[in-house]
Amino acid sequence: MLLCEQLERRFGGPAGEVAALAGVSLRIDRGEFVVIKGPSGCGKSTLLLTMGGMQRPSRGNLLFLDQNLYEMPAARRNRVRSKHIGFVFQLFHLIPYLTVRENILAGLPPGDSSRLPLERVDDLMSELGLGHRALHKPGSLSAGERQRTALARALIKKPDVILADEPTGNLDPVNAAYVFRFLGEYHRSGGTVVVVTHGQDAAGYASRTLHMASGRLSADPPPPETSTTSGHDSTPTIAAKG
């Protein structure tokens, strides 16, 4: 489903160039639940955003459903993203002036909301414990409710893959468990999940766990002295199971 080939992403800054991705190769198959772990600043969010077609790599290819995402025109990439990829962010990123229900509907590809059976939105809100909050705006929700709304927004279009960037980073343990339970259910129903996190709460759900340090991926956790700065080149890149 997702194939990363030698992805590199460099950012310029006052202190010089930083390699957020230093040649990442990775394959994710349909139905996997992949957890990418690593310390802050190691490049895992950059990898996730690059996989989601939101951050053009400096070098390398990204194939999604056998199409090179960054070789297609921006409009087509938008369509692929809106139809096949669901995102969940650490900071929720809900539209502040829309209700819970409208925020969830905003996750549908542009123009698709009119074709959606309304029961599906209601069912999803009920499943996620948001039924009583349908007409509330994000400003009046708790952090857990906000993240569940973001999760519903990602799930509403039944995407091929959900990319979650630290989805529980701002949640208490109860809500964090709630979020992972739903991601797990989505995975069990055949969905593909990629979660970036530096916590341990995804351990029970992952079909594969990868570790990231200094812009590189490894199947094994890095040794304790691993630096998070660029230029670390001893960690081999890996390809996921086939």
Add this chain to the structure above:
Amino acid sequence: MTWIQLLLREACHHWVNTLLGGFGLAIAVALLVAVQMTTEAAERETRRVMRDLGFNLRIIPRETDMDHFWDHGFSDQTMSEDTTRKLAAQHGSFLSFNHLTPTLEGRIQAGDRPVLLTGVGETLVGPGEAKQPMGLRIKPGQVILGSGVAARLKVKRGGLIRLGQRDFTVDRVLAESGTDDEVRIYGALADVQSLLGTPGRINEIKAVDCLCLTADQDPLGKLREILEKTLPEARVLQLRTMADARAKQRQSAERYSEFAVPLVLLVGAGWLALLTWLNVRERRVEIGLWRALGHSSSRIAALFLGKAVLLGLAGAAAGFALGTWIALEAGPGIFQVTAKSLSMDPTLLLWSMLLAPAFAALSTVLPTLGAVSQEPADTLRAD
């Protein structure tokens, strides 16, 4: 949710920004409407005041003895009455002057003393000029008396006065003016031609230089150029002080408009661009999110431009009402002579409704393009 619903929902959510944007536009439109209305009022007022000042160009026969002219106040030579129509028929004549009035002046005995007698013919005005001519309108068989003559002859309005072999009805007596009008009698041109024994002749055309030309464009030179080609038998004199007053008044009104309009536009554009920039800055994450959700840059840009257009429409309507109210409230106190002609101008509403949204959208283009050209990841990453 439709595009317009989304737009309105956002506008309500960021109501302070929306209100400030609409308020800024309304103020800009109000100032422009008020400036435009008062500028037009000032021009009307200027025309009216200048008209009341009287004629400032005198076209007389070329062969006039100037010593006699300055000594007696009129030319000793005459020219055909048709000269006025010939002059008016020249292409471009009314670019340099307007209100051509043929006159014939001379002296005649009234009672025991001579008085100045002036025959006033039909005034010709340029295309588009007000129909009401300047100066006096006198019916045949009637006269208008200067206050000195009336007092000496002891006649009042409606009375009779004998000139030559004819009796004339006194149409009215002029108020005391402190000029040689005190000892002047005005009559219809044909009557005066008959009294002075010069039928079909005039000895002066009175005119006003046009407000269309400024002093540096030399209205006198332009008029002399026209006369040289078409009426070599005539010459033109300009009452300099009055001409300068006209030019200064007109230039002052122009400078006011030239200063006020760009200033208002500049401040309005800057204000709106600043607000849009702040709005875009506040909504960077939202823009990134819409893009992450697959919405095209053009659709997102349309949200910002659409908001600007809506604000433009609302600002235009409110600004027009406010500007009109300001002009109608303040105008009559400033332009006392033409106060009654100040009124609401629907064409200004039309222009406001067309230009304010376009202007608002233009001010918004740059911040919007900057926002939608960003990678979504730039605003959505958490680390």
